Amino acid sequence: MNLKGWIELDGVRLSPADVERMLKAGPEPLTRCGGEFLLTWDDCTARDAFGIMPGPVPPGVVCCGGRSVARIAPDPPSCTLEEAIITAVNLRSDEGVVAFSGGVDSGLIAGLADLPCVAVGIEGSDDIIWATKAALMMELDLEVVTPTEEEVAEALARVVRVIPDPANPVEASIATTLFFVAARARELGHTRILAGQGADELFGGYARYLSSPDLAAELERDVADHERQRARDQAVATLHGTYFSMPYLDIRVVRAAQAIPSGEKVCGGVRKRPLRAVAERHIPAEIARAEKKAMQYGSGIWRTIQGLARRNGHRRVAEYLETLL
Template identity: 40%
Template sequence: MRGAPAAVVRTAVADEHPLPGTGGFAGALDTQAAVEHGRLVGGRGGRVVRDVLGREPVFVEAQRDADRAAGRWSFDPRRLVDPRLVDAGRVVDLDADTETRTWTLPDPAPEPDHHAAVERVRDAVLDRVRAVSADGLAVAFSGGIDSALVASGVDAPCYVAGFPDSHDVAAAREAAAEMDRDLRVVDLTHDDLVRAVPDVVRATGRTNPMDVGIALPLFLVAERARADGFSRLAVGQGADELFGGYAKVVSPADDHRVAADTVRGARRETVETLPQQLPRDVLTLRVAGVEPVAPLLHDRVVAAALALPADLLATDEERKVALRRAAEGVLPPGVTRADKKAVQYGSLVSRELDRLARQAGYKRRMDDHVGQYIRSLVDEGGDDAGPLE
């Protein structure tokens, strides 16, 4: 079991408790484990579980024919013949070949007392970021409020990846200076992208430009941190989804990107995308050789965020309202108010992938020209495109 003791998970299953006080979990109960080099990699039989937000990915064989190890599961999809990601909140009984939705994300009524709601967020966030051990830890740092809050809780070096003229590098330098933090910049080149694409694709199983563009800066930051001797990387994942960081949450009734017509409904839609997003990030970091640490995705933070009223999530003037108020007095004002770009754009990785694709002959008039280019890099790499560990 990853992320929580088996006893805690057993109780959460028995009580159908969706937020039992963990940072997420996945793995197997009552199973025959498979261990390689002293590390649990999968197994057969028993029950496979994945928490309500899917913070830990786990996979089972999609097919159970005679050519496969019946009921086999793994944390690494590359170890399976036909891997299927277990849905969040599910318990899969591999012996009985059944799957049950055990946990559903809570939908609490909004807290009417705004001060109490912000204080609950502040207490939860500060508790969890300060609980992170600095042992072997580095911090992925973009200069935005999410990563700055994570960095505020630990004495660890901060890393940012981006092309020299990127928004993220400039913002990280400014924030690190205001916070008096050690910042290490990973200056990206085209060669870095070309080299890293096959590793990212093999780890995640994804070739679409959006996912690859998000994963590449994470991979390259993690790779550098690992080379510098760090084994864990703290990230700010989850804050945008939980606290209303997306533009589509502001006026959902007028935004075609969401089905909901309320701010809280749109926020819930974004939270429900996490189980598909997080495997990409977790698998990317692990293939680069570091273990992800995501304190803003802890159950306590999730519970505080879910209880926020709409006007503490997003307004026409401000997004992540409660999180910014909670950060007052913790972060410098300039960092608290800093705008954030999605990592694939803030690092300029998306722009430069497009440039590389066009230079390689994949023109914009072609269907999915960047995706075609990404797949060509993987094909060129063949079976040796990246490490399995």
């Protein structure tokens, strides 16, 4: 048996020995399990329900002998959003680092996880300034990574070769930022990186939601599209032998978030209201309420990539990416 990631049942982490004993009864007991895993044994392969862990089979499927034999559909007891987030972070906090920008998404995870944090940004960028301030406020162990332009160019050339949509400038700039997080996590001896992915889609974090004509439909579309983003992020993490762990995409959190009406998530000009309300009970209110730019902009990575494109004779970043491919 080979297990990449981790498996839980009703909020209890299972050891590899526990999993081996469970599989003696066949794959059926696995269908109730949560976690983030790619599991292989005999001629079988199983992958977690949301497909957080990359693998050769579809998300939530158990394949044996080349055919699908079972579906993985964990069904933990219902709980409040706060209980769901606490459980999701606790299940993932035995090892790893937190990808930290000082915003509410990563701030709440960091406040609950008690793990080292990694912040990435060009020297003097908004993210580095704010993450450093937030880490001091929260008394976090923070590693700051400030890549040079040359290092950004090298990272960009590597990520465009592995991400699903390499010619898309936004996708490439996000992937480049995450490249440095994954690299530093590996240097620190960790394979798991707790990250805030999924929070914007579940709780209404994007600025465009403030003027959305049909917020509920837009949130639903964006949650469905998140599988593409996960594939991008994990492809980058794999370059360093790491993976991104996503507490907000825990089944408990997803269910609790989807039970909240969309009008309560974005209202009065405030985005992610339910998440901020939970965060204020665990981290400083200034961090819970903070509005910040997306990682590729706040880190300065996007502006650096724009400069690289111009210096290489291209008016558009997309043209520059094509030359790298």
